[in-house]
Amino acid sequence: MKRGGRPVTTAARVHARFTRADVRGAVAGLRGSVSFQAPLREYTSFKIGGPADVVVEPADIEDVCLVVKQARARKIPLFVLGGTNLLIRDGGIRGIVVSLVRLRGIKEEPGSVLYAEGGVGMPTLIGYAIRHSLAGLEWAAGIPGTVAGCVVMNAGTKLGEMKDSIKAVRMVTMTGRIIEVEAAQVRFEYRRALLPRGIVVGVWLQLTQGVRSEIERVVKDYLRYRRDTQPLAMPSAGCVFKNPPNDSAGRLIEAVGLKGARVGDAEVSLKHANFMVNRGQARAADVIALIGEVRSTIRRRTGVRLDLELKIVGET
Ligand code: EPU
Numbered sequence: 409m410k411r412g413g414r415p416v417t418t419a420a421r422v423h424a425r426f427t428r429a430d431v432r433g434a435v436a437g438l439r440g441s442v443s444f445q446a447p448l449r450e451y452t453s454f455k456i457g458g459p460a461d462v463v464v465e466p467a468d469i470e471d472v473c474l475v476v477k478q479a480r481a482r483k484i485p486l487f488v489l490g491g492t493n494l495l496i497r498d499g500g501i502r503g504i505v506v507s508l509v510r511l512r513g514i515k516e517e518p519g520s521v522l523y524a525e526g527g528v529g530m531p532t533l534i535g536y537a538i539r540h541s542l543a544g545l546e547w548a549a550g551i552p553g554t555v556a557g558c559v560v561m562n563a564g565t566k567l568g569e570m571k572d573s574i575k576a577v578r579m580v581t582m583t584g585r586i587i588e589v590e591a592a593q594v595r596f597e598y599r600r601a602l603l604p605r606g607i608v609v610g611v612w613l614q615l616t617q618g619v620r621s622e623i624e625r626v627v628k629d630y631l632r633y634r635r636d637t638q639p640l641a642m643p644s645a646g647c648v649f650k651n652p653p654n655d656s657a658g659r660l661i662e663a664v665g666l667k668g669a670r671v672g673d674a675e676v677s678l679k680h681a682n683f684m685v686n687r688g689q690a691r692a693a694d695v696i697a698l699i700g701e702v703r704s705t706i707r708r709r710t711g712v713r714l715d716l717e718l719k720i721v722g723e724t
Contacts, residue, residue, distance in 0.1 A: 425483060426482055426483060426484045426503070430482040430484060431444075431461055431462055431482075431484060431503075431504065433478065433482060434475065434478040434479045434481075434482050434484050434504060435462055435464055435475060435478070435504065436478070437474060437478075438464055438466060438467070438471050438474060438475060439466075439467035439468070439471055440464060440465045440466040440467035440468075440471050440510055441464065441465045441510075442462060442463075442464050443462065443463045443464075444461070444462050445459050445460075445461070445462075446459060446460050446462065446463040446505075447459050447500075448460050448463070448489075448496045448500055448501065448505065448722075449496075451463065451489050451505075451507060452489075452492070452494055452495075452496060452645070453492040453494075453552055453553075453643060453644065453645055453646070454492075454494070454495060454496075454643055454644060454645040454686055454690075454695075455643040455686050456495060456496065456498075456643075456686055456690055456691065456692050456695065457495075457496030457497070457498070457500060457501075457692065457722065458496065458497065458498045458499045458500030458501075458692075458722065458723070459500040460487075460500055460501045460503075460504075460505040461500075461501070461502055461503055461504065461505075462504055462505070463504075463505045463506075463507060464504060464505070464506055464507070465506075465507045465508075465509055465510050466506065466508070466510060466511070467510055468510070468511065469511065469525075469578075469580065469586060469609050469610070472506070472508075472511075472580045472607060472609055473580050473584040473585070473586065474584070475504065475506065476580055476581075476582065476583070476584040476607065477583070477584035479503070479504050480582065480583065480584065484503045484504055485502065485503035485504070486503060486504050486505075486506055486607075487501050487503065487504070487505050487506065487721065488505075488506045488508070488556070488607050489505060489506065489507045489508070489557075490507075490508060490526065490527075490553060490554045490556045490557030490560065490608075491553050491554075491557035491558070491560065491561050491563075491719065492551075492552050492553040492557065492645055492646055493553075493561060493599075493645050493646045493647070493717055493718050493719055494645055494718070494719050494721065495645055495692055495695055495696075495718055495719070495720045495721070496692060496721055496722045497692040497693075497696075497720065497721065497722035497723055497724050498691050498692045498693055498722075498724065499722060499723030499724050500722055500723060501721065501722045501723070502723065506607065507527075508525070508526040508527035508554060508556055508607075508609065509527045509554075510527060511525035511526050511527035511528070511556075511609060511610070512525055512527050512528055512532075513525040513528070513610075514528055514532070514533065514536050516540055516542070517612070519614075520542055520614065520615045520616055520617050521575060521612055521613065521614055521615070522536070522537065522540075522542060522612070522613045522615060523610060523611070523612050523613075524555045524610065524611055524613065525555070525609065525610045526554060526555055526556030526559075526607070526608050526609045526610055526611070527554050527555070527556065528554065528555045529552070529553070529554055529555075530545075530548050530551045530552065530553055530554070530555065530558055530563075531551075531552065533545065533548075533555055534546075534548060534549060534627060537615060537623070538620060538623050538624050538627065539620075541617060541618055541619065541620040541623065542615040542616070542617065542618065542623070543615060543616050543617070543618030543622075543623050544568075544572070544573050544613070544614070544615035544616055545573065545613070545615065546567060546568075546623060546626040546627050546630060547564065547565050547566075547567035547568030547569070547572075547630070548563065548565070548568075548570075549626075549627040549628075549630040549631045549634070550630065550631050550634040550635070550638070550640060551563055551565070551646075552646075555611055556607075556608040556609065556611070558570050559574065559577060559601060559603075559608050559611050560601055560603065560608055561599050561600065561601070561719075562596045562597065562598070562599055562600055562601045563599070564598075564599070565630075567630065569596070570596075570601075571591070571596035571601070573613040573614055573615060574591045574594075574596075574611060574612070574613060574614075575590075575591055575611075575612040575613060575614040576588050576589060576590050576591060576611070576612045577589045577591070577594065577603065577608055577610070577611050577612075578608070578609050578610035578611065578612075579603065579604060579606040579607060579608055579609060580606055580607045580609055581604065581605070581606040582605050582606055586609075587604070587606070589603065589604060598650065599650060599717055637679065637680055638677075638679060638680045638683060639677045639678075639679045639680060639683050639685050642677070642685040642686070642687075643685065643686040644677070644683045644684060644685045644686065645684070645718050646683070646717070646718075647682045647683060647717050647718075648682055648683065648684050648699065648702075648716065648717060648718045649661075649682055649702075649714040649715065649716060649717055649718075650714070650715045650716070650717045651682075652712050652713075652714065652715075655712070656682070657681075657682040657714055658680050658681040658682035658683075659681075660681075660706055660710060660712060660714075661676060661681035661682060661702055661706065662681040663710075664705050664706060664709045664710065666681065666701075666702055666705060667681045669698065669701065669702070670687075670698070671694040671695075671697040671698040671701070672689070672690055672691060672693075672694035673686060673687040673688050673689045673690035673691075673694060674686060674687075674690040674691075674694035674695040674697075674698045675687055675698075676698065676702065684698060684699075692720075692722070693724070696720065699716070699718075702714070
């Protein structure tokens with residue numbers, strides 16, 4: 409990788425027409441944190457991923473607008489972290505990686521509405537909803553991602569989906585403007601929200617007034633179910649495949665005998681076959697090889713084509 413007045417990378421020739429000075433210029437003046445050559449494994453639930461040219465944690469929404477404008481002026485790609493259904497390849501990500509972890513505000517508004525900034529973790533939001541006797545998010549118990557990540561992928565479980573509660577979304581557009589998008593203007597699909605291009609920085613959720621002890625009981629029961637059936641204590645990226653119509657990917661993978669299959673330190677979980685876990689030093693290449701093996705075996709043995717729920721990004 410060449411630095412200083414030369415292209416930052418040779419791997420991403422398609423869009424990496426920027427220099428180290430461009431990257432520095434794009435992150436100049438931010439009030440949040442800026443880390444160059446930051447290992448992305450630290451930022452993912454899978455604990456896998458090569459380095460980013462730079463990771464920024466904007467201090468607030470205005471800081472997000474600033475980095476978007478400055479990156480656009482220099483044609484530097486931006487990638488926003490947030491979801492946990494993510495695998496970053498071993499070569500990492502060129503350009504600017506944005507983490508919204510500092511956007512952590514939550515407030516209750518009249519009419520049982522919660523406004524949460526994009527970097528709020530789902531467990532934190534559920535805790536807040538319980539304390540305020542607000543029902544509607546119980547389905548998300550045990551989901552570790554951020555609110556923004558859950559909006560973007562319309563996260564869901566058998567009990568419900570993000571779209572069931574979204575009232576409106578606050579975004580920073582690719583030109584660095586703040587906009588508000590009503591839920592009615594957004595098409596939500598299975599694990600996908602068709603939003604305007606930009607960064608989700610906040611969401612208004614329409615909840616309902618409930619009884620605190622009842623909400624807490626549902627959350628605890630569901631957490632227990634997930635702890636009993638999913639490898640929540642090991643690094644993973646949640647479910648790897650979407651469920652095929654009227655079936656469960658986990659059931660199919662177990663049925664063909666692939667529980668425990670391994671490539672390097674990547675393993676098909678012994679607890680839930682639609683999870684892959686990192687037993688320590690797994691590389692993205694190991695996970696990708698294991699995904700290939702699972703898909704081809706399922707296709708050959710059952711005729712079912714498994715589609716990825718996991719999003720794979722970055723350079724090889
Ligand atoms: N099953 C097996 N073997 C396994 C896993 C599951 O036989 O290894 C069987 C179970 O016994 C059950 C059926 O498959 O009869 C369904 O299993 P489960 O209740 O665990 O649900 P799932 O369809 O595998 C979905 C979501 C999960 C979510 C759970 C619980 C998808 C792709 N998966 O899993 O979401 O946590 O329901 O609500 O939608 C995620 O999105 O990252 C995720 C993990």
